[in-house]
Amino acid sequence: MALKEQPTESITMSYNLLKGKRGIIFGALDENSIAWKTAERIHEEGGTFVLTNAPVAMRLGQIKDLAEKTGSEVIPADATSEEDLANLVAKSVEILGGKIDFVLHAIGMSVNVRKGRSYTDEKYDFTNKGWDVSALSFHKVMQSLYKADAMAEWGSIVALTYMAAQRVFPDYNDMADNKAYLESVARSFGYFFGKEKNVRVNTISQSPTPTTAGQGVKGFGGFISYAEKMSPLGNATALECADYTVTLFSDLTRKVTMQNLFHDGGFSNTGVSQEVIEHFTEE
Ligand SMILES: NC(=O)c1ccc[n+]([C@@H]2O[C@H](COP(=O)([O-])OP(=O)(O)OC[C@H]3O[C@@H](n4cnc5c(N)ncnc54)[C@H](O)[C@@H]3O)[C@@H](O)[C@H]2O)c1
Numbered sequence: 541m542a543l544k545e546q547p548t549e550s551i552t553m554s555y556n557l558l559k560g561k562r563g564i565i566f567g568a569l570d571e572n573s574i575a576w577k578t579a580e581r582i583h584e585e586g587g588t589f590v591l592t593n594a595p596v597a598m599r600l601g602q603i604k605d606l607a608e609k610t611g612s613e614v615i616p617a618d619a620t621s622e623e624d625l626a627n628l629v630a631k632s633v634e635i636l637g638g639k640i641d642f643v644l645h646a647i648g649m650s651v652n653v654r655k656g657r658s659y660t661d662e663k664y665d666f667t668n669k670g671w672d673v674s675a676l677s678f679h680k681v682m683q684s685l686y687k688a689d690a691m692a693e694w695g696s697i698v699a700l701t702y703m704a705a706q707r708v709f710p711d712y713n714d715m716a717d718n719k720a721y722l723e724s725v726a727r728s729f730g731y732f733f734g735k736e737k738n739v740r741v742n743t744i745s746q747s748p749t750p751t752t753a754g755q756g757v758k759g760f761g762g763f764i765s766y767a768e769k770m771s772p773l774g775n776a777t778a779l780e781c782a783d784y785t786v787t788l789f790s791d792l793t794r795k796v797t798m799q800n801l802f803h804d805g806g807f808s809n810t811g812v813s814q815e816v817i818e819h820f821t822e823e
Contacts, residue, residue: 557790558587562636562692564628565589566619566681567646570602572751574700575646578782583610585786587642590632592617619647619677625684632690639692642789645681645699648674648753650715659713667714675721682729682741691739696789699726700781701743701800703808711758723800730798740797742788747775747804769815771805 563582567575568591582589591607595616607614613635617624633639651666652659678699685691703709704716705723723743730741748754748764757763768775776784784803787793802808 554584554586556586557786557792558582558585558642561587561641561789562632562638563587563589563642563644563789564632564640565591565644565646566593566617567644568593568603568606569597569752571606572778573646574746574749574751574778574781575644576606577778578644578646578785579606579610579612581779581782581786582642582789583612585790587789588612588636589642590615590628590635592628594618619645619681620672622680622684625680626688629684629688629690633688639695640685640690641692641695643681643685643691643695643697644785645678645697647677648700648715648718650674650713650718650756653713653715653756653758657713659710662714670714671718671721674715674718675725678722679725679729682725682733686729686733686736689737691733691737693738694791694794695737695739696793697733697739697741698785698788699743701745702748703745703802703804705745705800706808709763711763713757715757726800727798734797740788740794742796742798743800744781744784744788745800745802745804745808746781747771747777747807749775749778749781751778766816767804767807769819770810770813771807772810772813773805775807776803776805 704712705719733739
């Protein structure tokens with residue numbers, strides 16, 4: 541069966557949904573990154589932002605092109621370092637000229653996956669590092685913003701996650717546990733940020749997407765085709781994820797908080813699809 545044709549350009553127009561809003565975007569590595577597409581869409585919607593990534597990712601150089609294109613500054617920060625994050629938050633407020641309205645956490649990395657260690661053969665130093673980068677970093681980012689009182693009233697914070705937090709996908713490995721932790725942090729911090737500052741915190745559970753992080757998962761090709769066949773609307777692309785994130789950063793979703801929001805073409809609620817049945821039906 542041919543894969544459903546996916547739009548390559550944003551089908552939406554610009555509505556100035558983020559006019560006057562200031563933000564911080566973590567995780568734009570190259571033009572396939574979900575954070576890269578999101579930065580481009582936010583720019584189109586009138587938002588301004590600081591781009592950040594780990595110093596090691598900066599050396600790859602591509603983020604500078606995005607910064608130029610969107611008129612943004614780049615501040616390196618390792619999302620596991622409290623010192624780097626405090627510096628990032630202070631400088632961002634200064635550069636952008638006020639408190640922060642939106643933050644995108646699009647960070648993920650498993651050392652066990654990278655080194656080919658299976659879930660039943662984890663090296664726990666690797667597990668700790670992957671958890672720190674992929675999950676605890678979300679708490680560290682929010683705590684840095686909270687302590688500096690850097691979030692504007694009715695601001696919005698989003699992190700990206702995957703459905704392996706709820707259901708088993710064997711090769712997703714320890715990232716499944718990291719995503720479960722990440723989603724829990726969104727709920728817990730969402731409570732305090734909501735009570736104290738009217739700031740909302742959500743996670744978007746995105747379809748498999750061909751990015752550097754995504755393609756690191758073993759058998760990714762099969763994984764993405766299966767999800768495509770199972771999802772009534774087809775897989776959600778990185779650009780569509782960017783569009784959805786724009787709505788969550790806009791003033792149109794001010795009472796949505798502490799949620800894990802599935803952005804997956806219906807995959808998460810589909811038991812089986814006709815295409816998958818046909819694939820397994822013997823003639
Ligand atoms: N690609 C998928 O299939 C998929 C599906 C659902 C959710 N997600 C999530 O989307 C998010 C973005 O990933 P992506 O798919 O765009 O891949 P990507 O590889 O383009 O982005 C991952 C980013 O994490 C950054 N990073 C790694 N260690 C860091 C650190 N110590 N400090 C700061 N940044 C660090 C990398 O430099 C990179 O920019 C991740 O949380 C990922 O788990 C991806």
